[in-house]
Amino acid sequence: MTDLEALRGVLAEPPPVEFSAVDLADVMRRGRRRRRLRRLSAAAATVVVLVGVVVGAQLLRTPGAPAVTTLAVTAAQPERRAAAPIGEVVGTKIEDPEGEVVLFFERAPAGPDSSPYQLVLGHRKGDGITAELATGSRSSAPGFHALTAGRPGRDLPLYGYYTGPATRITAEVGGLMYGAEAQHVEALAVTVFWFPRRDTTVLGGIVTLPMNAYSAAGDSLPK
Known part of the structure; x- marks a missing residue:
């Protein structure tokens, strides 16, 4: 017997193990189940990512950020006379031909509140x-008072005072926050604030303005 005849004999022998027929329906069923599991896993991963993004965004927000309160802006009563300040005269470091713009308190008739x-x-x-x-x-209640518009092109575009220990004052215009200069008047337990002249274009002529006050620790204060 030649080697070729021996090889043919080996190939002609039946396999030692008989394989059962393939169940196509079962194979398709398992395939569908695996595809469903993959889709569910992908969806769950997407939800986890979205939750992480939302939570991250919340953590990145300013702690204790308050809802902004809109306050009315009033016009001042023009009068030019000698001053009689009580307590500290707050200098704004804004100069014009008449001198430095200043803010201070004077006596006035007291009302019920x-x-x-x-x-x-x-x-x-x-x-x-x-x-x-x-x-x-001056009101005796805590919060913003005397939010006043200055004369356009002169003085300060907006100023006022806050009764309480505010160290930071902000105003919101068009979704942007503008910071005021502020100085505490210890004798009267108030914080005088004013916005710089560079904000005149933004703040000039506004009749209501969203305002916020914060303590030295960054906590929001009553309006």
Whole structure:
């Protein structure tokens, strides 16, 4: 017997193990089940990613960010006279031909819900101080008071005071936050604030304005 005949004999022998017929229906059933599991796994992974993004965005937000409160902006009462300040005269470091723009309190008739003081805008030139814009009596309640528009092109575009320990004051316009300069007047337990002249175009002529006040720790304060 040749080697070729031996090889033919081996190939002609039946396999030692008989394989059962393939169940096509079962194969298709298992395939569908696996595809469903893969789709569910992918969907679950997507949900996890979205939840992570939302949670991350919440964590990145400013802690304790309050709902902004809209306050009315009033016009001051023009008057030019010698000033009679009570407590500290707050300098704004804004100069014009009349001198430095300043803010201070003077005595005023007391009402049922107000203490006998009013915020005044004036100028300081040399040793003299003039009173030019009075903003009404000071309220005794905590929060914003005397939110006042200055004269366009002069003075400050917006100023006022906050009764309480505010160290940061912001206003929101068009979805953007604008920070005010602020100085605490210890004798009256109030914080005087004003916005710089560079914000005149944004804040000039506004009659209502969303405002926020924050403590030194960054916590929101009552409006």
